Amino acid sequence: MKLLTFTENEQNRLGIFTEQGVLHVDRAAAALYPQGHTIPLQVMDAISAGNSAIEQLQQLAADTLASPEASMYLSSQSDLELEPCVTNPGKIICVGLNYRKHAEETNAPIPSFPILFNKFSNTLTADGKDVTLPSAVTSQVDYEAELVIVIGKTAKNVDKANALDHVFGYCCVNDLSARDLQMRTSQWLLGKCCDGFSPLGPYLVTADEVGNPNDLQIKCTVNGEVRQSSNTSDMIFHCDEIVSYISKHMTLSPGDIILTGTPEGVVLGYPEDKQVWLKDGDIVTIEIEKLGSLTNRMVDPS
16 A cells, blocks of 8 residues: 655645545545544554554545545545655664665775664655755765665564564655765764755555565666666665664664665766766656655755
8 A cells, every 4th residue: 555645724634545546534534434433644643553554544445446426535646745755753764885786886895784874854855845955065965766664563672584574664765965065074964964855755655565675676867867776685784684783773663764775876976077966957756666756856045
């Protein structure tokens, strides 16, 4: 199932993507179950409720689409203003240098342990939203196509074999990076945490629909030109290893998100004379198999 969040009457609403359109969960639930229901109406509530929420939402979608009034509860996705598909993650944890070919293109050694850093909620934005380039402080903004793990169950000291049982679903992110700020010191945080530097979405796809997250095609295009094209199988540390490793050092909670690293093809990996950083008007699209595509335009504030 593909969940998304959109804005209506200045409020966040939960939607379910269907082939017929985006189902408005609150409208449909109120109409089909007038005697009351416990269906989650926000994505964070759905994540916290886990499998029971998935079952309820799947049943709501089936009942609505079978109704003669189904069109009353559906909208075209293009008519909606989307929000990040996970609206309020408690933690945003990132894994650096996690694709072999990406490590090689940047002349970095293959890590022995996952390299972890973090981002903050100010970086979150949605599919279709403009990202303002912080041109007053950086001239080297880079794209990074990444798979995101969304935690669905509290995870503490979980082993690799059971790690993915704690995952609610997956989504796309563009881990935008200001390379000159990132490399200014030994800490990467400054180059990763500018406003809007984590477009997230469009969908939160439940784990049952994704299947094996370690075998998904992943791609980034800039103005229609393919810049990154790889597969999550090139990860050094796969999704189960990542969840297990992090859970041994900190408790992972429902709604936490983990950005799992980017494949080769980033601007940083080019020779200096061929590096063309993101600029005003560039259209960047991140596409991951089964997860849809995430598109944002870069804009200069001037």
